[in-house]
Amino acid sequence: MPGRKKLVLEPEWCKGCGICVAFCPKNALELVGEKVRLKEDNECVLCGQCEERCPDYALYLEELEE
C-alpha cells in the first residue's frame, strides 16, 4: 500500500529537550533517561509534528516500502 508511513526514532541524536513529547497531539511519546521513545500503548497517528519540531532530527516519518 503506497503512502504508508512509520515513525523512526534515533535516540542517539536525541538531546532530551522534550519538545516532541509536549506537542504530540496523542501524547504518544515519552522521555526515558533523557532519550525519546514511543510509549508502549502508543496512539501515534503519524501526523509528523514531532519531526517538524525536533531541533535535533532524532525522529521522523519514513515511507514504508511496498
Add this chain to the structure above:
Amino acid sequence: MPSELIHKYMRIDHLPHIWCPGCGNGIIMRDVAVALEELIDDPEVNVSREKTVIVSGIGCSSRAAGYMDFNSIHTTHGRAIAFATGIKFAHPELEVIVLTGDGDCSAIGGNHLIHAARRNIGLTVITFNNDIYGMTGGQYSPTTPTGDRATTAPYGNYDRPFDIAQLAAGAGASFTARGSAYHTRETTELIKQGILHKGFSLIDVFSVCPTYYGRKNHKGGAVEMLQWQRDNMVPASRYYAMSEEKRREKILVGILTHNEYPEYTQEYAKLLEKVQTGK
C-alpha cells in the same frame, strides 16, 4: 540513519549539531531545508541545489550554513549580507540565502541589512531571532525586550528593542514576513515565498534560546517558550479573522509587506545593456 531530507540536504557527518537541547535553531534550519527541497523538486520553479548559496555570519544561528549541504559560506560577524551582496551581484542567477541572527544582522551588521533592503537586491535573509547573544553566553541583543535580563543586563535591559522585519521594511525591503520556531509549516511556506520573491526578502523567525534567554528570564524551558509562541503568535489565516482589538494582543505569523520594487541585479543588467549597445 536520519530522515531522507536530512540525509540529502545536510552534512550528516557533522550532526548532531552544536546547539543546546531545545534550541529553536535546529527547527528553523530544518524549515529552510524543507523549503529548499520543495522548491528544488518543483518543476514549475527554477531553483536548483547547484545554484543555491547559503551565507551566514557569526553567532549560534550562523553555524547553520556549515551544516547545510549546499555551496555554503560562514563569513565574519555582521557581514553575511555584504558577502551575499557580492555573490548575488557577481552572479545574479545564484539563489542566495542568508542565515543570520538578531545580533549578527541588526547590531554589528545593521548597516548592511538596511542598505541591501534599500537596493532591493534579490537575497533571502532568514533571521534566527532568539533575543540574545547565545554563542558568547547570553548578552542582550538589539531584540531583547526592554526590562528583560541578560548577562550584560543584570538589572534588566534598558535599551529599546528593534523589530527587525519592520526595520527592513522601512529601509525598502520588498518582502518581509514573520515566522516562528513553533509554526513550522507556516514558516516553511514563508521561506519558500521569500526565495521565490525577486527582490530583497527578509523572514524574521522567532527562535527560542532556553539556555540563556529562557533561564535568565524565568520563561521556562524550550517547551514553555514554544508554548508561548503557540499561544501568542497567530498564523495569517486566523489572525485576519480576529477583531482588531484581539489582534493587538497577538503577533502575526505571515507576510508583513509585499511590494514589487525593481530588483537591483535586474536593473544593473539593463544598465549593462544600455552602456554596451549605446542605446
Add this chain to the structure above:
Amino acid sequence: MQGNEACVEGAIAAGMRFYAGYPITPSTEIAEQCALRLPQVGGRFIQMEDELASMAAVLGASATGVKAMTATSGPGFSLKQENIGYGCLAEIPCVVVDVQRSGPSTGLPTSPSQGDYMQARWGTHGDHPVIALSPSSVQETYRLIIRAFNLSEKYRTPVIFLMDEIVGHMREGVTLPRPDELIINKRHISYHDGANKQCYAVPEGKFVPAMKAFGQGERYNITGLAHDVSGFPTNNNAVAGALYTRLMEKIGRNLDDIVRVEEYMMDDADTAVVCFGGTARAVMSAVEQARAEGMKVGMFRPITVWPFPEAQLRARLPGLKRVLMVEHNYGQMLLEVQRVAAERLPVGFLGRIDGTVIPPADILNKLREMEGRENAQ
C-alpha cells in the same frame, strides 16, 4: 594617464570584472574609473555602504569565480582588515589597493605617505601570510596590478597593492602592452562534482588547494574558523596548526616566484639607498647626482614589499659599506632593513611624516653626511 587610472586599466586587462568600494581620498579616482569602465567591459561596479561591506562583497564575488578588487586609503584600509584576514584563511583571491595617505586617523587626506607599510603586513589579527606589491610609476602600476591579480589567483590569497599619493595622482605617458603580451593566471580549480569533503586538501609538496567557484557544481563549505580539509570548523589543534602552517608555507616556500626587486646602479655600489613606491623618483635622482659627485651609490627597491626581499638584499651586503633607507614614514621598512643588514653595516634613515615629499637634495645631503664628506653650503 594618472596612476589611479593605470591601476584600473591594468586591473581590467588582468580580467578584473568586479569592483566594490567606498569613496575615500586619495583613491576615489579608482572607484570613479571603475564605475565608468566596468560596465563597458561587462563588469560590475557597486558602491557599498561602508569599507567593511566593500571588502566583504569583493570576497563574496570572488567566491563565485570573478576576479574582484577594492581600493581604499588608510582609514578604510584599517576597516577592511578583518575581512582581509578572512580572505587569507578562507583562501579567496582578491586585490586590495591602498593608496596611502598621511597620518594616523583622518590625518592629511590629500598628502603623500607610506605609513601603511607595516599595516599591510600586520593589519589583520593573527599569524597570516601577506603578499604586498608597491609600484613606483604610472607605467609600473599598470603592469604590477596585473601581477597582483596573477599572484592572488595563483596562491589563492588577498594581495595588497600598496600605492601612495605620489604615484596615485602622478600623470605620465604610459605604453600599454598588447593583450597577447600579458600573462594572465587563473586560479586552480578542481574537477569535482557534488559534495567535496577534500576541498582544502593539497597534494604532498603543494600548498594551494583547488576548488570550483560557487555555482559550478562542486559543494563545499567556506569558513573563517580554523577548518579541516572539508572546510568544516574544527577545534582540533593539530588540524588547525597544519592549516595555519600550510598558509604560511604557501607564501614562504615560493619566495623566488613572488619576490621582485629593482636595482639601479647597484653593481659597483658601496652605498645602497633602499626605498619603495613613489619615493623611488627622488631616490633615483639623488643617486644620479651622487654618482656625479663620485659617490658609488645605487638604489635597491623592493617591488614586492611583503614578503620583504631579504635574500636579495642579503646577497648585496658583501659589496656594501652602508645602507640608507628612505621612506615617507617614521621608519617602517627600516625595521626590515635593519633586521637584514644592521649586524654588518651602518644603516641610515631618512624619513618624513609631515605630508610633504622628500626632495632629492635631502637624500643627497644624507648620503654626503653618511660618507663623512658633508661639505654642503
